[in-house]
Amino acid sequence: MELILSDTMGYCGGVFRAISMVEQAIDEAKQKGVPVYSLGRVIHNSQVCSSFTDQGLETITSADGHPPGIVVLRAHGVADALRRQFVDSGFTIMDATCPVVSRNLNLIAKNQKDAEIVIVGHENHPETLAMQGVERNGRAYPSISIISPADVSQLKKGRAYAVFVQTTFDRLLWREVRSALLALKVQGYSIEFCNEVCPSSVNRRDAVLRLSEQCDAILVVGGKDSANTRALYTLVVGIGKKAWHIETEDEITSEMKGYAILGITAGASTPPQTIDAVIAKLKEN
Ligand code: SF4
Structure with a gap:
């Protein structure tokens, strides 16, 4: 054979960076004698996660009920309100949000003022939740969620839309959704594509x-x-x-x-x- x-x-670069930051966080936590956490699973791989658990990393979903320590935010990013919860509770944050994702989150905040945000992403995926949870001046604006071409029917002519896609969204499905949005654009809808799936x-x-x-x-x-x-x-x-x-x-x-x-x-x-x-x-x- x-x-x-x-x-x-x-x-990928983002995962490699996140893994390195978790290793660094575990070392720092040991030296300081404080607990170390990851907000959600660091990556979708049981073997890697078990190895981190053996080294003391605890996976949590919020700050509630946990003594403050070092918390690693994973590559997918996190909603602003959740990040604030950790800061307010006295945790030290190590932000492993992938720079590609961070750029999109910053662009969402920037565009919220001038356009309605459209998020093309898998329901409840951490990156989708992070995009939906972007705040501008301390406030999260509602966004429109799209996961299939049929969902573009929610858009109305005469309004401005800024479209963001989850970096790991299914490429073929994205192509179909993008075509459906382009068809609306041809009809005179105001639609701006702000990013692409990750190269x-x-x-x-x-x-x-x-x-x-x-x-x-x-x-x-x-x-x-x-x-x-x-x-x-x-x-x-x-x-x-x-x-x-x-x-x-x-x-x-x-x-x-x-x-x-x-x-x-x-x-x-x-x-x-x-x-x-x-x-x-x-x-x-
Ligand atoms: S945006 Fe790209 S490089 Fe970053 S974590 Fe996602 S797939 Fe990896």
Whole structure:
């Protein structure tokens, strides 16, 4: 069996930065003798999260009921009200919000004055919640949520709209939503597109499509609850290629090893150690 690795896979810049900040936070907390927290799971990968838990990191969803310590805000960003809650409760914040996400959150605050904010994002995704929770002058303005092309019917002619998309939103779905919004724009609606899905996600998806052309089947490695990993798997299956989504090397089967050319890709939250362990197990025998 020949193995071909995707030329773009594994940690994106934002996740790599967040992981480094958590490691730094754990070290600082140990030195100061204070608790250390992450607001929500740092990344969608059980193995990495368990390792951090073993080192003392506690995952929390609010400041309530927790003694102050160091809290890491993850790469997806956080609603302003929640951030304030931690500051007011005496926590030290280490902000691991990805710079790409921060730029979008700043642009939302800037645009709130002149346009209604339209947020294209998966419901309850942390990044969507962060975008919905942006405040200007201490106040969160209502925004319009869109998750499918049909949702654009909420927009009204004669109003101005600033559109923001979740950086990891499904690219094909985004293309459909964008087309529906463009169709309104052609009819005279005032719509400004303020950002795009993150190039990191796009590059990873383009790479797996190229990889699929060279391989008989594709193994997608990453957390089962990682949206971008699942999107890679769905993309490959969607073009009619045999694929599996596994979290660790323990899920490798003899069927996977039965293909002449097997491609490997991994989501943005998959650690390099996991990818290496999968490759090593596939090369056994
Ligand atoms: S996918 Fe892009 S925006 Fe999201 S954390 Fe990674 S680098 Fe940042």
